[in-house]
Amino acid sequence: MVFTAIFEPVPGPGTGEVIGVERGVAVSAALPTGELLNAPPLRESERLRLRRLLRKLARAGRGSDRRARVKRAIAALKAREVDRRKDRIEKTGTDLARRSDVTTVGDHKIGDMTRSARGTIDVPGRNVRAKAGLNRGILAAGRGRLVARPEHKAPGRVQKTNPHYTSQTCDVCGRIARERRESQALFRCVACGH
Structure with a gap:
């Protein structure tokens, strides 16, 4: 049920x-x-374990029990x-x-x-x-x-x-311009200076 x-x-x-x-x-x-x-x-320990398991998987023979065990461990x-x-x-x-x-x-x-x-x-x-x-x-x-x-x-x-254009729109004056985005972290409006 x-x-x-x-x-x-x-x-x-x-x-x-x-x-x-x-x-x-x-x-x-x-x-x-x-x-x-x-x-x-x-x-970090899980990432290392995953890398080891992926290397083991590459070496395991296709259709083998070992390969199935390794795939289950990777899936977990x-x-x-x-x-x-x-x-x-x-x-x-x-x-x-x-x-x-x-x-x-x-x-x-x-x-x-x-x-x-x-x-x-x-x-x-x-x-x-x-x-x-x-x-x-x-x-x-x-x-x-x-x-x-x-x-x-x-x-x-x-x-x-x-x-659309949210990263290029000034919150204060509402104008849209590509040159306002000096870098990913810095925004400076060329119209109002915000």
Whole structure:
């Protein structure tokens, strides 16, 4: 038998607080308070064990019992990493629902962002290895789940905003210009000086 439990929505503080969540690759999510939330990776000892297991897998004969044992051990390590990521997202989603009455996030299309750069046989892609690494980073950050869980916990209180030109728009005067972004970390408006 399967039972479904539908939980009550997490109540907001009732203060009209609005929190904007910026999602990234190096940092899973950044809050306006300066908090940086990262998906927890494997510990150093687990990473070493994974590397050893992958080397063992490469040496194991196909179809052997040893190969099956090594694959199960690798799967257990990967499952532990996924469980930690899901746990962090659950806790973050609950925290965001409790802290604010409205949470805004950029409406990024993750499927489009992680599309392959391989190209075709006639027109091969460029920087394919770098793009594959970027795709792994985007998917490992749990960006989609980071939006879905707060939506489940606080229905109707999560707003998706258009992400276009947000890094080039001045918060004070509202003008959009590419030259405002001096670097990834520094923004200076050429019109109002903000």
